[in-house]
Amino acid sequence: MNEWWSELAGVTRFFYGMAAFFSVFFLWQIIAAFAGMTGDDMDVGGADADVDVDIDLDADAPDDIDHHDVVESSQAFKILSLRSIVTFFTLFSWGSALYTTQGVPVVKAMGIATIWGFVGMFAIALIFWGMGKLTETGTKDVASAAGKIGTVYLDIPAEGFGEVKVDISGASEHVRAKSVDGVALPAGTEVRVVQVMSQALVGVRKLTAKGEES
Numbered sequence: 001m002n003e004w005w006s007e008l009a010g011v012t013r014f015f016y017g018m019a020a021f022f023s024v025f026f027l028w029q030i031i032a033a034f035a036g037m038t039g040d041d042m043d044v045g046g047a048d049a050d051v052d053v054d055i056d057l058d059a060d061a062p063d064d065i066d067h068h069d070v071v072e073s074s075q076a077f078k079i080l081s082l083r084s085i086v087t088f089f090t091l092f093s094w095g096s097a098l099y100t101t102q103g104v105p106v107v108k109a110m111g112i113a114t115i116w117g118f119v120g121m122f123a124i125a126l127i128f129w130g131m132g133k134l135t136e137t138g139t140k141d142v143a144s145a146a147g148k149i150g151t152v153y154l155d156i157p158a159e160g161f162g163e164v165k166v167d168i169s170g171a172s173e174h175v176r177a178k179s180v181d182g183v184a185l186p187a188g189t190e191v192r193v194v195q196v197m198s199q200a201l202v203g204v205r206k207l208t209a210k211g212e213e214s
Helices: 002-006 010-035 063-101 106-137
Strands: 149-154 162-168 171-179 190-198 201-206
Touching: 010 063, 063 106, 162 190, 162 201, 171 190
Parallel strands: 171 201
Antiparallel strands: 149 162, 149 190, 162 171, 190 201
């Protein structure tokens, strides 16, 4: 092994070192991506009741909701870009190392390795895009929360937004919420979802001790 390494040209050693460096990050990203695909706890709850519920998924969301969605989209784009860049340099460095080891001129080796990198970059992006589509297939339908009783998870200011924990498609989920009555709702308050404004926002109303809206 030592003899093989000592016979390599300096540029080839550099490419192997580069390949090892980026391979570590590549494997870490793949493992982290799969390890992060876990579901939420199954805490089914809620109650049935005759209640007027407004479901308006096409309604214009508040300005800060749009901003929130934009931020999430940009973060997802950054993750995808980082993964693609790491993939590119991992394959580029391995290709360059292997071709120069075989005596291919450095410039030609780098040119072929660049093709390796771009092919791998688009392939990994396509794979994770497909995985994202599969995940979206099981996405919870917030409209199913209409009329359900939930609990305020993050304080809801009188004129602002908080978060509630409510049953959505048979599973307990957290969703952004606002008070339809303009009343502040502290964490722990029982509420009923009386309006579904979008897939990211619901309107809630506080329940009285009898389980009816106040």
